[in-house]
Amino acid sequence: MDKSKEDKKSCENSKTQKEKCENVIKCNEINHQNESDYSNNDEKCDHLSAQLPVPAIGVDVGGTLTKLVYFEPNDEDEPASEVEARVLKNIRRYLTKNSAYGKTGHRDIHLQMDNVEIHNKKGTLHFIRFPTAEMGSFLQLAKSKGMAKLLTTVCATGGGAFKFEEEFKREVNIRLKKFDELDALIKGILYADTQCKTECYYYENASDISLSQKARFDFSQPYPFILVNIGSGVSILAVRGANDYKRISGTSLGGGTFLGLCSLLTGCTTFEEAIQLATKGDHTKVDKLVRDIYGGDYERFGLPGSLVASSFGQMNSKERRVSVTREDLANATLVTITNNIGLIARMCAVNEKIDKVVFVGNFLRVNPISMKLLAFAMDYWSDHTLKALFLEHEGYFGCLGTILLT
Numbered sequence: 001m002d003k004s005k006e007d008k009k010s011c012e013n014s015k016t017q018k019e020k021c022e023n024v025i026k027c028n029e030i031n032h033q034n035e036s037d038y039s040n041n042d043e044k045c046d047h048l049s050a051q052l053p054v055p056a057i058g059v060d061v062g063g064t065l066t067k068l069v070y071f072e073p074n075d076e077d078e079p080a081s082e083v084e085a086r087v088l089k090n091i092r093r094y095l096t097k098n099s100a101y102g103k104t105g106h107r108d109i110h111l112q113m114d115n116v117e118i119h120n121k122k123g124t125l126h127f128i129r130f131p132t133a134e135m136g137s138f139l140q141l142a143k144s145k146g147m148a149k150l151l152t153t154v155c156a157t158g159g160g161a162f163k164f165e166e167e168f169k170r171e172v173n174i175r176l177k178k179f180d181e182l183d184a185l186i187k188g189i190l191y192a193d194t195q196c197k198t199e200c201y202y203y204e205n206a207s208d209i210s211l212s213q214k215a216r217f218d219f220s221q222p223y224p225f226i227l228v229n230i231g232s233g234v235s236i237l238a239v240r241g242a243n244d245y246k247r248i249s250g251t252s253l254g255g256g257t258f259l260g261l262c263s264l265l266t267g268c269t270t271f272e273e274a275i276q277l278a279t280k281g282d283h284t285k286v287d288k289l290v291r292d293i294y295g296g297d298y299e300r301f302g303l304p305g306s307l308v309a310s311s312f313g314q315m316n317s318k319e320r321r322v323s324v325t326r327e328d329l330a331n332a333t334l335v336t337i338t339n340n341i342g343l344i345a346r347m348c349a350v351n352e353k354i355d356k357v358v359f360v361g362n363f364l365r366v367n368p369i370s371m372k373l374l375a376f377a378m379d380y381w382s383d384h385t386l387k388a389l390f391l392e393h394e395g396y397f398g399c400l401g402t403i404l405l406t
């Protein structure tokens with residue numbers, strides 16, 4: 001798609017999103033009483049408790065991507081000085097008028113949330129991402145745009161809030177007000193769902209992938225639910241209330257594994273390219289299926305012939321290796337990682353006796369193959385008792401959570 005068409009599409013999406021979100025429902029789920037005071041350990045930042053920093057920016061510095069949310073209030077508070085007013089205006093203009101920042105930063109315009117309320121202020125939430133590996137360039141950009149002059153503190157979560165803390169201080173004299181990533185994630189999810197009626201969806205006809213289609217899910221009574229965050233690695237939580245959750249499992253075979261293996265096997269250079277290749281490929285050329293072993297179904301234990309018996313199981317044969325394409329390898333990598341996550345998620349749901357399984361994280365970005373597979377896996381292997389749910393703001397809940405927890 002050429003750039004102008006892409007921008008136009010983004011704007012249309014943004015308009016739809018605006019319409020969808022216009023009817024703001026006040027967030028009843030977010031209570032500020034028993035919430036984590038993780039950040040209060042940071043004495044330097046105590047003065048910021050329970051107020052929105054100006055400008056309100058939250059970052060989630062993950063293993064692969066840094067996610068940033070900027071809350072643009074409808075009515076800006078009276079700035080303390082003329083200089084402050086000018087810098088604030090510059091930041092606002094820079095963040096909200098561009099959709100690309102430097103070489104690798106992107107604003108997801110289609111996810112923008114208009115007319116939302118945070119800490120009694122109405123405004124717009126803008127969502128931006130860039131590779132964590134580009135943190136140095138981001139800090140230089142923040143310096144050059146004068147942000148560092150005005151921003152003294154940024155709400156931050158993710159492992160990088162720890163890893164880059166010193167660098168933020170040294171390079172731009174910004175302090176990070178740190179929040180735990182799982183606290184922030186849950187806060188962000190519950191908030192987004194109350195603000196945007198179309199946030200949560202599932203796949204109708206999940207048992208037939210060729211027919212499955214996105215449909216809205218009413219997530220207004222969310223508890224209990226299993227939360228599967230598929231980022232670089234995978235964290236799995238059982239959530240029973242706004243402040244009642246535990247991390248029950250995880251796996252190192254996550255989105256980072258998919259991208260790493262896919263890069264090795266196909267030479268692809270971006271996540272988008274990996275997904276495009278996977279979309280055109282056929283994993284059955286790479287995997288060994290039950291029917292490749294049994295000649296059909298393994299009836300006694302209800303294993304259909306089409307089931308993957310052994311991921312990449314055909315690749316020990318030289319003839320097979322020379323006949324597979326990059327696309328097949330990308331598809332097989334995606335299916336392998338996704339099925340493994342689905343299996344672990346399902347076992348967690350069964351153990352915890354919870355029937356809703358919510359999948360989030362940027363691994364699901366532009367990745368309907370995995371979402372449909374997860375929806376299928378939950379439905380099929382549970383005899384229709386488990387439901388896979390997905391959320392539109394996929395990877396942005398952690399950064400959003402930080403400004404809510406402030």
Ligand SMILES: Nc1ncnc2c1ncn2[C@@H]1O[C@H](COP(=O)(O)OP(=O)(O)O)[C@@H](O)[C@H]1O
Pocket residue numbers: 061062063064065066131158230231232233254255256257258259271272361362363364365395
């Ligand atoms: N533009 C992108 N660049 C790199 N990885 C991406 C991109 N979009 C989606 N992904 C996928 O999302 C994963 C990172 O997800 P995310 O939720 O941001 O986790 P983290 O917090 O660990 O960075 C990557 O491992 C990759 O599978």
Ligand SMILES: CC(C)(COP(=O)(O)O)[C@@H](O)C(=O)NCCC(=O)O
Pocket residue numbers: 062063064159230231232233234235249250251252
């Ligand atoms: C360490 C992490 C919480 C970091 O989060 P991420 O940046 O991957 O979103 C996550 O990668 C994880 O839970 N990994 C799996 C560890 C395990 O349980 O084996």
